[in-house]
Amino acid sequence: MRALLLPLPLLLVAAYPVSGSARRRQAERSQSPSPSPPAPLGASVPFWVRLSPELVAVAPGRSVWLNCSTSCPLQARYSLSTQLRRGRTATGPGWVSYELVNVTAWSSIVHCFATCAGETRQATARINTYKPPRSVILEPRVLTGGRYTLRCHVTHLFPVGFLVVTLRRGGRVIYFESLERFKGLDLANVTLTYTFRARPSYLWQPVTCHARLNLDGLVVRSSSAPVILTALDWSPESKALASTSIAAFVVILLAVGATSLRRCLAMRPRGLCSAC
Ligand SMILES: *[C@@H]1O[C@H](CO)[C@@H](O)[C@H](O)[C@H]1NC(C)=O
Numbered sequence: 001m002r003a004l005l006l007p008l009p010l011l012l013v014a015a016y017p018v019s020g021s022a023r024r025r026q027a028e029r030s031q032s033p034s035p036s037p038p039a040p041l042g043a044s045v046p047f048w049v050r051l052s053p054e055l056v057a058v059a060p061g062r063s064v065w066l067n068c069s070t071s072c073p074l075q076a077r078y079s080l081s082t083q084l085r086r087g088r089t090a091t092g093p094g095w096v097s098y099e100l101v102n103v104t105a106w107s108s109i110v111h112c113f114a115t116c117a118g119e120t121r122q123a124t125a126r127i128n129t130y131k132p133p134r135s136v137i138l139e140p141r142v143l144t145g146g147r148y149t150l151r152c153h154v155t156h157l158f159p160v161g162f163l164v165v166t167l168r169r170g171g172r173v174i175y176f177e178s179l180e181r182f183k184g185l186d187l188a189n190v191t192l193t194y195t196f197r198a199r200p201s202y203l204w205q206p207v208t209c210h211a212r213l214n215l216d217g218l219v220v221r222s223s224s225a226p227v228i229l230t231a232l233d234w235s236p237e238s239k240a241l242a243s244t245s246i247a248a249f250v251v252i253l254l255a256v257g258a259t260s261l262r263r264c265l266a267m268r269p270r271g272l273c274s275a276c
């Protein structure tokens with residue numbers, strides 16, 4: 001599970017906090033493998049419910065397993081609330097695992113309800129489908145003042161927080177940027193602007209831009225067509241500048257397609273994301 005996505009309030013498991021140290025101790029005891037004595041009927045039993053993973057990204061049309069577990073010292077009753085199609089289930093002491101099949105909705109909330117000694121609590125998870133970039137485009141380089149400026153556009157991808165953009169020159173990585181800090185749950189366009197000093201040795205070298213979505217083990221890659229570095233503006237002035245510094249400058253721009261996604265969701269609540 002990606003820690004970077006955890007601060008989103010929607011993704012917090014709705015396990016109600018147990019108040020008081022005595023209750024906490026009781027809750028801890030109930031997690032231990034030795035069976036706890038059953039609580040007297042009618043008494044409130046402190047327990048938590050967990051649905052894990054709390055956030056999972058799947059390719060559209062794939063299946064996913066969600067595990068609902070409780071600390072209920074008694075035999076809990078479980079139920080799952082979801083718009084997604086259910087598949088197999090597996091059970092064990094204190095947990096039930098549910099398979100959800102053919103996940104095509106952009107983003108779905110799943111609730112698990114567990115009833116323990118007459119009290120019902122719930123936990124929540126979110127299942128997102130991901131969308132590989134529609135395109136990765138490297139704009140022709142611009143040469144000004146002895147510097148190349150490269151602009152790489154990665155369009156219509158999701159989720160952007162799992163994206164790594166890499167620039168290669170002559171096969172060598174010259175820059176990479178992880179967009180983990182962008183936590184939006186919307187389709188996004190990302191533009192990376194990279195500026196570096198022109199050097200004679202860069203002449204005729206192909207530069208490519210690579211987008212990689214790294215989704216908990218599943219890696220989706222797309223690359224741009226190469227751009228060749230040519231036409232060096234090798235004036236004496238830029239030559240002098242080039243020898244003083246090789247600093248590179250990077251700007252990341254993020255355009256989030258919140259409105260278009262919302263419109264799309266309204267039109268096709270369970271549609272394939274590629275249709276958006
Ligand atoms: C479900 O979660 C429980 C508690 O964390 C664990 O003991 C069990 O092995 C899990 N089951 C599956 C199928 O992952």
Ligand SMILES: *[C@@H]1O[C@H](CO)[C@@H](O)[C@H](O)[C@H]1NC(C)=O
Binds near residue numbers: 156189
């Ligand atoms: C993303 O890029 C595509 C293609 O360039 C464009 O049609 C779309 O309007 C852009 N979306 C946003 C939110 O900027």
